[in-house]
Amino acid sequence: MNSLSQIQSLTIPMPNSAWSVNIYAIEGPAGYYLIDAGIATEQARMLIKQWVPRPLAGILLSHGHQDHLGLAGELAQEQGCPVYLHSGEYQRLQNSELQIIKIGQLLTMGGFPKELLNEAIEAYQITRQNNILKLAGAELRELTSEQKFSTELGILETIHTPGHTIGHCCFYLTEKKQLFSGDHILVGISPNPILDIGTDGKRRLALVEYLKSLEKIASLSVKKLYPGHGQPFDRLDKVLEQFCDYHLKRQQLILQNLSQHPQTPFQIVEKIYPGVRGLNIFLAISRVWGYLDLLDLEGQIMVQIKDNTTYYSLH
Numbered sequence: 001m002n003s004l005s006q007i008q009s010l011t012i013p014m015p016n017s018a019w020s021v022n023i024y025a026i027e028g029p030a031g032y033y034l035i036d037a038g039i040a041t042e043q044a045r046m047l048i049k050q051w052v053p054r055p056l057a058g059i060l061l062s063h064g065h066q067d068h069l070g071l072a073g074e075l076a077q078e079q080g081c082p083v084y085l086h087s088g089e090y091q092r093l094q095n096s097e098l099q100i101i102k103i104g105q106l107l108t109m110g111g112f113p114k115e116l117l118n119e120a121i122e123a124y125q126i127t128r129q130n131n132i133l134k135l136a137g138a139e140l141r142e143l144t145s146e147q148k149f150s151t152e153l154g155i156l157e158t159i160h161t162p163g164h165t166i167g168h169c170c171f172y173l174t175e176k177k178q179l180f181s182g183d184h185i186l187v188g189i190s191p192n193p194i195l196d197i198g199t200d201g202k203r204r205l206a207l208v209e210y211l212k213s214l215e216k217i218a219s220l221s222v223k224k225l226y227p228g229h230g231q232p233f234d235r236l237d238k239v240l241e242q243f244c245d246y247h248l249k250r251q252q253l254i255l256q257n258l259s260q261h262p263q264t265p266f267q268i269v270e271k272i273y274p275g276v277r278g279l280n281i282f283l284a285i286s287r288v289w290g291y292l293d294l295l296d297l298e299g300q301i302m303v304q305i306k307d308n309t310t311y312y313s314l315h
Helices: 042-051 072-079 087-094 096-109 114-128 131-135 206-218 236-256 265-272 279-297
Strands: 002-004 007-013 020-028 031-035 056-060 083-086 140-143 148-151 154-160 169-173 178-182 224-227 301-306 309-314
Touching (some): 007 042, 020 148, 020 224, 072 131, 087 140, 096 114, 236 279
Parallel strands (some): 031 056, 056 083
Antiparallel strands (some): 002 007, 154 169
């Protein structure tokens, strides 16, 4: 068990990956608050069960991806504590069948060929949409923006940061000025805003949402940041500067691959990420479509919809 400025942490290896995922614990008046719950592998289960402090007052989930939701339901039932999850995130997980249908419709609108459509949907479904089952039997409570939790380190405030997912949340120790960022801010990589459906039933402008959420975090005074992956760091301004530079370069790359001839998001993906398949092609189209949204909002490109397919071109 590591102690980082009175914050307990555990780093868990992820299967078949060089990545690891972090979970954190902060003591409160009635027990510890766990921030995220790792990934539900046997190795993770052994490490978490040996480490997790008792009693737990609640499990706060940054979002519902499998490497963060992990053992939340299991731990909550064992210790009799609630699991807190943003309502947008819960609805996304709960309505998985409708979500899959909508994702298929979006991919079709993005120009996905039929022979690759099922492969991409299956990869999305396996890795993103089976997580609600892991919460079965747990007491679920809605996590709302600005919701506060009392801890031994002061007030822990919830900050809704949509982008990576619709219900992603960060947690901010207001007195210590320490931020738990989940997948919203990581060192060395810009999180991928995932192609998704908004509450209005339409495609979310996920990257636009993400950049707005970054502005929200940039307005805070943050002395130290604890990410969902990687080591804690204390130069948020430098990381945000790197993000800004990265996003500008990616926009330029998209522009370089556009012409006056209309192209679908999928066609642009094939140019930039040739041969990519499975889940990676889903992530690629999420990213490319996000930059197309930014360029559209800035008035740099043209958009047209023909036969339920979206096309982009230069003016």
